[in-house]
Amino acid sequence: MNVLGCIVYKHNPWLVLVAVLICGTGSWVTARLVRRAFATRGMQRAGWQFLAATTAAVAIWCTHFVAMLGFEPGVPVSFDPVLTIVSLLIALGGSFLGIFVACSGMTRAAPAIGGALVGLSISLMHYTGMTAYRVEGIVTWNRPYLVVSIVFSVVFGALAFDRASRRPALNSEGGEGNAPSARAQVAAVAALLATAIATLHFIGMSAFQIEPLAIDPHVANSAALEALALAVAGMAFIIAGAGLVSYLLDDSVRAESVEHLRTMALSDMLTGLPNRAGFNERLDAEITRTAAHGGKLALVGIDLNRFKDINDLRGHHAGDEVLRILALRFKSLVRDDEFVARVGGDEFVALRRFQRREALDDFLHRLEAALFRPIRYDDWEVISGASMGVAIYPDDATTQTVLINNADLAMYRAKADLTRSVCFYEPKMDEMARARRSLAADLRDALARGQLSVHYQVQTSIASGEICGYEALLRWEHPRQGFISPGVFIPLAEENGLILSIGAWVLREACSRAVTWQPPCKVAVNLSPVQFAHDDLPSLVAEVLAETGLPPSRLELELTESTIFADRERSLETLQRIKELGVNLALDDFGTGYSSLDTLRSFPFDKIKLDQSFVSEAESSRQATAIIRAVLALGKSLGIPVLAEGIETQDQLDLLAGEGCDEVQGFLLGRPVPLAQLVASGKLSLLGAAATEPAPPVAAVEVAAG
Ligand code: C2E
Ligand code: MG
Ligand code: MG
Numbered sequence: 001m002n003v004l005g006c007i008v009y010k011h012n013p014w015l016v017l018v019a020v021l022i023c024g025t026g027s028w029v030t031a032r033l034v035r036r037a038f039a040t041r042g043m044q045r046a047g048w049q050f051l052a053a054t055t056a057a058v059a060i061w062c063t064h065f066v067a068m069l070g071f072e073p074g075v076p077v078s079f080d081p082v083l084t085i086v087s088l089l090i091a092l093g094g095s096f097l098g099i100f101v102a103c104s105g106m107t108r109a110a111p112a113i114g115g116a117l118v119g120l121s122i123s124l125m126h127y128t129g130m131t132a133y134r135v136e137g138i139v140t141w142n143r144p145y146l147v148v149s150i151v152f153s154v155v156f157g158a159l160a161f162d163r164a165s166r167r168p169a170l171n172s173e174g175g176e177g178n179a180p181s182a183r184a185q186v187a188a189v190a191a192l193l194a195t196a197i198a199t200l201h202f203i204g205m206s207a208f209q210i211e212p213l214a215i216d217p218h219v220a221n222s223a224a225l226e227a228l229a230l231a232v233a234g235m236a237f238i239i240a241g242a243g244l245v246s247y248l249l250d251d252s253v254r255a256e257s258v259e260h261l262r263t264m265a266l267s268d269m270l271t272g273l274p275n276r277a278g279f280n281e282r283l284d285a286e287i288t289r290t291a292a293h294g295g296k297l298a299l300v301g302i303d304l305n306r307f308k309d310i311n312d313l314r315g316h317h318a319g320d321e322v323l324r325i326l327a328l329r330f331k332s333l334v335r336d337d338e339f340v341a342r343v344g345g346d347e348f349v350a351l352r353r354f355q356r357r358e359a360l361d362d363f364l365h366r367l368e369a370a371l372f373r374p375i376r377y378d379d380w381e382v383i384s385g386a387s388m389g390v391a392i393y394p395d396d397a398t399t400q401t402v403l404i405n406n407a408d409l410a411m412y413r414a415k416a417d418l419t420r421s422v423c424f425y426e427p428k429m430d431e432m433a434r435a436r437r438s439l440a441a442d443l444r445d446a447l448a449r450g451q452l453s454v455h456y457q458v459q460t461s462i463a464s465g466e467i468c469g470y471e472a473l474l475r476w477e478h479p480r481q482g483f484i485s486p487g488v489f490i491p492l493a494e495e496n497g498l499i500l501s502i503g504a505w506v507l508r509e510a511c512s513r514a515v516t517w518q519p520p521c522k523v524a525v526n527l528s529p530v531q532f533a534h535d536d537l538p539s540l541v542a543e544v545l546a547e548t549g550l551p552p553s554r555l556e557l558e559l560t561e562s563t564i565f566a567d568r569e570r571s572l573e574t575l576q577r578i579k580e581l582g583v584n585l586a587l588d589d590f591g592t593g594y595s596s597l598d599t600l601r602s603f604p605f606d607k608i609k610l611d612q613s614f615v616s617e618a619e620s621s622r623q624a625t626a627i628i629r630a631v632l633a634l635g636k637s638l639g640i641p642v643l644a645e646g647i648e649t650q651d652q653l654d655l656l657a658g659e660g661c662d663e664v665q666g667f668l669l670g671r672p673v674p675l676a677q678l679v680a681s682g683k684l685s686l687l688g689a690a691a692t693e694p695a696p697p698v699a700a701v702e703v704a705a706g
Contacts, residue, residue: 015070015229019063022236023197024190026059029240031189032247034164035182037103038111049103053095055243056193060122061091062236063197064129069229071205075136075212077225083132087125094121102161111165112158119157122200123150130208138211145207149200156196164189268342270320271327279341279349283400286339286351287393297393298360299403300350300367301411305385307346312533313570314380319346321377322384329370338363348386349407364388364422372421380568387414391425409433416491440492442478447502451477454509455672458683459524459643459665462657467683469522469556471665472510473672474502494530503531504540511548511555513675516686524556524586529563538577545581552582558609560588561599572603579604586643591627600638607663608635612646615666618655625655632659 033052037045064087071077095118102114126149163185266278274282283299290297304326311319323342330340330348339351350367354360371386389411397403406425412433414423446452456470476484493499507525514523531537545552557578564571575585586607587600591614600608610631617624628644635642644656647666656664670683678684 010072010074012070012072012226015066015226018229018233019067019070020198022059022066022233023063023194026055026063026236026240027194027197028186028190029243029247030056030059030193031160031164031186033243034099034161034189035186036247036250037099038165045103049099051243051246053092053099055240056095056099056118057091058236058239060095060125060197061088062232064126064201066229066233067201068129068133069225073135073137073210073212075210078134080132080134083128087129087132090121090128091125094118094124098157098161102165112162115158115161116154118161119154119196122153122157122197126200126204130204135210136213138213140209140211142207142209145203149203149207152203153196153200156192156199160189160192160196163192271323271342273327273330274339274341276341276343279343282339282341283351286353287400290353290393295353295355296395298352298354299391299393299407300352300364301389301407302348302350302367302371302386303411303415304346305387306382307384309529309533310382310384318377322375322382325375326370326384329373333366333370364390368421386421387411388422389414389425390422396425436492439484439489440496443476443489443492443498446476447505451479452502452505453477453674454506455674456678457665457672458670459663460669461663462661467521468663469524471524471558471672472506472526474506490528494528497530499528499530500534503528507540507544508548511544511550514554515548515550516688518685518687520554522554522556522584524558526588527557527559527563529560532559532563532574537574538581541578541583542581553584556584556586556607558586558588561590561596564599564603568602575603591631597634600634600640605640608640608642610642610644612666615644615646615652615656616648618652628656629659632661636660
């Protein structure tokens, strides 16, 4: 008997150790599984509940059973098989019920109630197990110990489950996986549960007193009982292990899902390239790295030149395909320290750390080659082209935002400059960008405020010297800056879509004027590629002709080769529809773009306008003269008259006349002037007095709104 007044029996220390191990391991695995059950819903929760309850029951029952087998009362012992199985069923049923209640969310105390039920089932299991324990002696029970043991298991069970139901703080990745707080919680729950099981057993055993009838130390704990204990322990570890493996598997699947989600969040679905978020993250890291290790970092903003046309003319499928093909090219060209991301519709960005400028130049060349290589899709081919702007850290900017902004500015500069596809940031671009933004804002109001007007430049036949028509050229008189060149404001209007309303207004204005002209010569109106891509162009032309009463044969529409190149098939159809109206078509600025014979053969042009650059260089460059001759010969062979633009001197006129050019246009023959000036000079007279009023801007604004 010990100091507390209870009998101290002998125990097999190894089996007691095994029981303690089962209790600790089982409680630890159960703690993890229960926490997972609390954190999930639906079928997943049911699965975790099942695993948690099974592991808890095994931990409870096996601890008890192995400890019982390690108990050496010094008298022969046996186990009642039915009651032993009933004790196992109690552990199972109690654990299932307790965990179900704990997770039910019925009340805020549900976890504690569930835990108390598990604690109760530990007691019930233990004492049922004890009644299955048959010894040759008189058994008596110490009631206070019995009560204390039950109270302990119920209270610690309740505490364990209540603790398990609380959410630990999330870790930095938004998960709780291995966060220290999560681990501490598992440890606390496991300790409470183990205490519930262990206190019940050991206090319960103190309540159990035997008055042996025959003491024979050799009968107890035979080898068979030890083997049984080890078998039970083995099973307990296997089951707890299975629970743990499920938990770990689930953990790794979760980690993979989190990684997958992270990759998805940082990459562009269409192309598989990193997206804006991925780019921001990388830029941040690259800036930090460059700042720490020295060197420079180039940020390249890339904007495709013809993407909108491709989308408009060929549909979004084609646009997507172009982006995918370009992305594949980028992926195959980037090296270790290079990076390309898609950050918007047709916008890409590239990063490259470098020490020597040649390395950056090489990267830019590779990007350029990828962007300007023809893209084949189905039965058509397109060269997307792009404008690239480069800003360098730390030379041009020391923060992420300013670096991006400066690369953008350089990119806009490249967009505006047709001769360069790559521009490097320069500090003066800031000022230019501000001016451009304010000009674009002013242009929005220009039409409504009557600041736009049309000037007319004469086109003359060389053979007869007669006027054959006038080209309508748009003018913008800015209230503060005076006349602004169409070369400046037309691209602005194209960028923000204003060209649709402005272009419609020019067409209406020119046609309504031309209808009053005497002699009734032609009027040529320029079309922007943006207008051309607009579905309603043939309808707009028909509508304006009907409205103004201008005979279609007196209207000539000028478009450049690049306008039609993006989608030849659709262009042909649109041109055909316009042609069917009886309107003439002129190919403007010929010689500067693709200069393809095919374009001239397959499209129904009525005139070729030879670009002024050849005329201005004709006297000094043999090559220019050769091109003029070639274009004139081409026109002759196809039966299309050629008009030479930009005639400024008599020599130029003589040269073109000598080469057999059909028509000319240029300052020598007349600058673009307001209609009133043409009338005043007597070259043109108007039918009806009201004809000098400009066309109302309202209708044009409606087009923009539509
Ligand atoms: P473009 O259609 O090739 O027009 C001819 C340009 O050459 C005009 O410039 C004209 O003023 C200029 N020019 C004519 N003769 C000579 C000459 O002898 N020497 C020199 N150096 N230049 C001469 P402008 O008016 O500045 O227009 C520039 C471009 O803006 C036009 O080129 C055309 O592409 C565009 N544009 C003008 N008006 C409109 C319009 O209403 N709609 C659209 N979409 N574009 C327009
Ligand atoms: Mg023109
Ligand atoms: Mg031209």
